[in-house]
Amino acid sequence: MTTRVGxxxxxxxxxxxTEVPHMLRRHGEVTGERFTFHSSRAQLHQVDAESLDRMVADSDRCARELSDARVDALVYACLVAxxxxxxxxxxxxxxxxxEVAAANGGAAPVVSSAGALIGAMEALGLQRVAIITPYLPELTAAVAGYIExxxxxxxxxxxxxxxDNVEVAGISEARLVEHARRLDTTAADGVVLSCCVQMPxxxxxxxxxxxxxxxxxSAATATVYQLLRALDRPPVVPGAGRLLSGEPVGAGGG
Structure with missing residues (x-):
């Protein structure tokens, strides 16, 4: 079976x-499923309010383009926007x-990375989280406010x-481990290691x-979790953390 992801x-x-296809390949190794990926891009260079507004305004065009391909699900992959x-x-x-996709004859469920992160934290039963973002402090505050x-x-x-959004992709995953050690997790029952689908x-x-x-x-593991659920597939990806382990979730809160 082949599933098309827009x-x-x-x-x-x-x-x-990179990360979403990699995780879904791992999922396919367990289930035998095959996924193909089809992208439409909305212009974004700097992660600031004006640039994010322009990108959001362009998302309708992207949804129409992808619905032309009759994808099985759409992923809106910009959390902070x-x-x-x-x-x-x-x-x-x-x-x-x-609604845009359906009006173009290509009805499909839509998963946003923002909604996926909230949904995944709720699925894990998390009540208190520590987070890492690549953003400037004012955008990090907006993300924290949204979560709260x-x-x-x-x-x-x-x-x-x-x-600079291109530079975000160059942030070292090894350094991310070090950044996680900077977090005060004494009161946290979970950590969002990357509150951005661009930060590996x-x-x-x-x-x-x-x-x-x-x-x-992370925003990416949460997106895959919610995408698989939207497709009525088991949310299992080996090596991607408890959320995608296939074990019951919901025991994180306390």
Missing amino acids: LIVPSSNTTIE IMVRGHGAHESSEQHLA SYGITVTDAVSLGVA SLSAIAPVEAELGIPIL
Whole structure:
């Protein structure tokens, strides 16, 4: 069986089209499924409010292009562009893009990385999380505020202060392990190792989870979790942390 996944991607993003296919290949090794990936890009260079607004405005075009390919699901892969709009933004964005695709004759479920992260934390039962973002501090504050608007406390945050979205992709995953050690996790029941689908983190998820002993997830692992659920597939990806382990989730809160 082949499943077509449509990705709405910031033009400067080079990570989501690497990590998501890699995880779904691992999933396919377990289930025998095959996935193909089809992208439409919306222009984004700098991660600032004006640039994010322009990119969001272009997402309708992307949804129409991908629905022409009759993809089985759409992924809107820019977390901060949604979260800066405040509580409920991912629900309205997903609904709108689904309507755009359906009006073009290619109805498909829509998963946003922003909504996926909230949904994955809720699935794990997390109540208090520490986060790492590549953003400037004001955008990190907006992300933390969005998470907290869903009743999940952000206990600590590391903001790496990178505004150029191309440079975000060059952040070392090995350094991300070091950044995780900077977090105060004493009050946290989970860590979001990368609150950005452009900041690579997949190879760091398992070692940080083993070191800290609490669930570790990222915008990308959350996106794959919610995508597989939207496709009515088992959310199992070996080596991608507890969220995608296939074990029951929901025991993270306390």
